[in-house]
Amino acid sequence: MGVVEPGVRLAKGDLDRLVAALKGTPAYEEALKEALQRDMDVGRALEVIAALQRGEVGVARVRGPTPLTLEAERSLREGLEPALPERRELLSYALFKARLLQATASFLCTECGATFELPVVDVRPELSCPGCGSDKLAFDAVPEEELAALAERCRRSGRGCRKLELSAKLFERYRDLAVLARAAGFGFREAARLLAEHSGGREGLLKLLWLKRREKLRARFAAPASPARPEAGGSAR
Incomplete structure (x- = not known):
């Protein structure tokens, strides 16, 4: 892609x-x-x-600019032209897509317990455990050792199991598209909602994720700042 x-x-x-x-x-x-x-x-x-x-x-002198010139x-001249809004949008999407596809995701086989890590761009719908071949995988957009530590906590104390279950169900249903949504910064539940509403292919999902991320960033920066608290003994003006 x-x-x-x-x-x-x-x-x-x-x-x-x-x-x-x-x-x-x-x-x-x-x-x-x-x-x-x-x-x-x-x-x-x-x-x-x-x-x-x-x-x-030989090299010959000519009058006027050559085709190469x-x-x-x-x-x-094109490089000095001000960027049109649609061109800025295109560049923004291209950069988002590039960063997302070069991110990494980690996987945990729920059958044999093996963990492995892959660049998001290499995650395919038919992905399976390289150890036992099972396609029952939990995942997250974190380093492999972090996912392995979460799996160990789940095994020892039961903490973190719910997160692994959510990711495994999401991957079982949406496969590589689930990984894209998570790597784009969406939580598992939010990713599930986005994927349930999405009916297009991989490229369409990437554009949807880009738009949703942009909406979240705009909403965050547009949120009014909390009013300053008056100092002790003073009054707010």
Whole structure:
């Protein structure tokens, strides 16, 4: 699943911000590999450089900009243009999607007790325990050792069992979509409500999660501040 949908064009400034946010992630490495191996003819470029060094190819002066210069000028001009609202929305969604897919989730097999961790982007509907093959899994968007500790507390004292049960039921019903909702920062019950209302596919859910997260952030920042309490012996004005 790509970070930006096919056919979408980004201005240079937007693209630079997206690249900076993704640097070091699998999505970045894959895009770099595609650009170098598929889109750029590196071998032919090296041949031209070698021909220049041998004097087989010369450099000529021309009047006016060359096609390459015009393309560079156009890209620079686009990068200086103010971002349109729809372009900002696109970039916001792309960054949300990239961060979400590069997050990790941990899983606990409710059959054999094994735990394992995966990047969210690699979680598939058919995911099963690598140890026993069972698809009965509890999960959370936490490090593997934290989920293992929760499972141990549940076994020893019964604390935390309800959380494991909720996640296992959610995963049994919604599989990878449940992991996406949890990794986006929604609690298990809230994720269950969102998933019950959602009828589209994976991409549609990602957009829904992005919108809901944005609504929550806006509501949080829009909430009026609590009135200041008067100091002892003073009065509130």
